[in-house]
Structures are given as C-alpha cells and as structure tokens.
Amino acid sequence: MIEVKNLVRTFKSGDRTIKPVNDVSFELEQGTLASIVGKSGSGKSTLLSLLGALDKPTSGDVVVNGVSLASMPDAKLTNYRRRDIGFVFQQFNLIPNLSAVDNVMLPMEFAGVRKAARLERARQLLEQVQLDPDKHVRRINRLSGGEQQRVAIARALANEPKLILADEPTGNLDEQTGEHIIELLSALSRDHNTTILVVTHDRSLANKTERRFRLQQGRLTEETTRTRATAAVTG
Numbered sequence: 001m002i003e004v005k006n007l008v009r010t011f012k013s014g015d016r017t018i019k020p021v022n023d024v025s026f027e028l029e030q031g032t033l034a035s036i037v038g039k040s041g042s043g044k045s046t047l048l049s050l051l052g053a054l055d056k057p058t059s060g061d062v063v064v065n066g067v068s069l070a071s072m073p074d075a076k077l078t079n080y081r082r083r084d085i086g087f088v089f090q091q092f093n094l095i096p097n098l099s100a101v102d103n104v105m106l107p108m109e110f111a112g113v114r115k116a117a118r119l120e121r122a123r124q125l126l127e128q129v130q131l132d133p134d135k136h137v138r139r140i141n142r143l144s145g146g147e148q149q150r151v152a153i154a155r156a157l158a159n160e161p162k163l164i165l166a167d168e169p170t171g172n173l174d175e176q177t178g179e180h181i182i183e184l185l186s187a188l189s190r191d192h193n194t195t196i197l198v199v200t201h202d203r204s205l206a207n208k209t210e211r212r213f214r215l216q217q218g219r220l221t222e223e224t225t226r227t228r229a230t231a232a233v234t235g
C-alpha cells in the first residue's frame, strides 16, 4: 500500500516559485493499476519522481507499506529504488552499448540472481513484451524507439517490484504493441499483486486502469468511481 500525504514540490523559476506538485494526497492499495493524465507541464513527471525517491519533496511524505520515505536515510532510499520499484522512465535510460538481454539482466545482477537464472528470466521477459528473439542480443542503440521501450518495460519487471512507475509506457509504440503492453500491465497488477502507476496521454490505456487521476497545475483529482473502474479492468 502506498500513501501519499500532502506532497508539495516547488521549484524556483527566475524570481517566481512554481509548484508542480501542490498538496497531493492519495492512497493506492497493493495490486492497483492506476493512471494519471494531465496536460504537458502539469507536474506528472515531478510527482512520479517523488514517488520513486528520485527527488525529495519540499514538504509532505510518501509512505510505502508503513515506511516513510521522508525519514529514510539515503542508503535505504537507494535500496528502495533498486529493489522495490520498477521504473519505465524516458530519462532512466537503458545502457546503449549493452544488448537488450544484458540490460534486462542488470537489475537481477544487483539483486544477486545467478547468471543462468538471470538469462532465462530476461529471455522470458523480452518474449512477454514481444521483442523479436533475434533482437534479444542486439545492442540497444541499434533498436528502434518502440523496441527500446519494450526493453525498458521488461527491465522494470526484472525483480518483480512491488511498485512500477511508468512515464508514457506506450508512448513510442504502435497501437497493437501498445494494447499488448496494456494487457501485460493489467495482468501484472491482477495476478502478481503489483501496484502500477502510469502517466499517460493514451486514452485507451487510462480507460483500462482501475483508478484514474488528473493532475492540473499541481492539483490531483480522481476521475473514476471504483465500481466503474473495476468493471473496465475485468470486463
């Protein structure tokens, strides 16, 4: 369970102070698939960075399974990022001169998984996201944007994190691959009890999430009732 409590993030912009995250509070039960939509510049990426402990709030807190990120020392925050979260972020780049399969194996290496098991799981994950088998050993910088996106998703799943934070996970994908990614995320939240929060402009992705939020100038509102949302996911 993730509890976001009165989260505020301000930045100085010249002599102005802007507040892309302005008193945001919500709770997500474990296993929920949720989305945040909002205009460019409304604060979506800033909010995801705070949830992933990539940035610190000006005030407020994020509490993950009863543990407050605000009171966590930096070394523990690093572990939290590595072990408990899967990031699918544009700026969280893959390593360009490593192969797809090596990129997916990397988080498992940090987690101490043996090489044979790492390789097998990485191959399975790349199959799940439908990357051509002959591209598994291709270097990242020789894959298309959409293919790299699929590798990033496979890598985020590597350590079976409790929380996946995804910034436009279907952004570079054609409709069919995008649909498949949406199904994959739904199945993960349903079958593996993974909490997934996606920031998206993709209406069909947002419509399939159990809970839908909108961010407007740093303020978060919930758009869906729980009943409708459940019907959308299971139906």
Ligand SMILES: Nc1ncnc2c1ncn2[C@@H]1O[C@H](COP(=O)(O)OP(=O)(O)OP(=O)(O)O)[C@@H](O)[C@H]1O
Pocket (backbone or CB within 6 Å): 011, 012, 013, 018, 020, 038, 039, 040, 041, 042, 043, 044, 045, 046, 047
């Ligand atoms: N490190 C920073 N320093 C100063 N201002 C920042 C910083 N990061 C973000 N901002 C500003 O905060 C606001 C929100 O940015 P953010 O990237 O969160 O928006 P977004 O909703 O994710 O936009 P997009 O959909 O275009 O990715 C913007 O006005 C941006 O310029």
